[in-house]
Amino acid sequence: MKQTIDVETKFMESLLEFNYGVDVTSRLKQLAKKISWAKGWPEKKTSFWNAEAFMWDHKINKEKRELVRSELSFLSNNRSIKIQGTKERKNLDLGCGSYSYLPSVGFDISEKMLSFNENCRKKIQGDIEQPLPFKDEEFPSVTAVFVLNYVQNISSLLSEIYRVLKIDGYFVAVLSSKKLNDWQRQKEINSFQAKKWANITREAGFKLKFYEKENLLFLKCRKC
């Protein structure tokens, strides 16, 4: 037990150095082999995001967080959207990471990300590349912030989102419209232009409005 803690501490210290630009990749890889949640870092997706979790909150600046929160606020305002049969606002936040912008059911592949998320009333570890473990029309809203660019089978995910949304419900996706840094980009699978994202979303059956603000792309999609 003590040995595991020592290895984890060394891994965390090295990760900090790594984030300050020191090349300690091979030391990190060696240490990761001895830690269950980091094994396979950085190639293995889950381990990569588990390690990112420790500093994730600081990797996106406050102004960006504030902009996303204000763009999503209409989802928690009962007067601005009316959805039949919905007493409580229950948002599903896909790829929620360590930070959800509104109280949500959080869904993420990384157990470490989930453990740091304080805005999720319920946390579920799972893969958005697989069918979602939710009932049809379970949620009045679904969000995916800085996530769709990491998904291989985007059409399957969008039809799953459509399935779990209530009629008149909203799906809001937020993406960076600027190139990501190299480290994050290594996990990126697609980086389409705004119009392509909009077309893919329409093909899944959504009516949508999309716009860019401060290098962020917002897709506000409605299931009619």
Ligand SMILES: C[S@@+](CC[C@H](N)C(=O)[O-])C[C@H]1O[C@@H](n2cnc3c(N)ncnc32)[C@H](O)[C@@H]1O
């Ligand atoms: C760039 S972070 C965004 C986190 C959060 N939404 C935010 O705005 O800070 C991407 C998140 O997606 C999660 N993720 C990546 N691929 C996933 C997958 N296939 N299934 C579920 N979650 C995934 C990662 O674990 C990570 O928490």
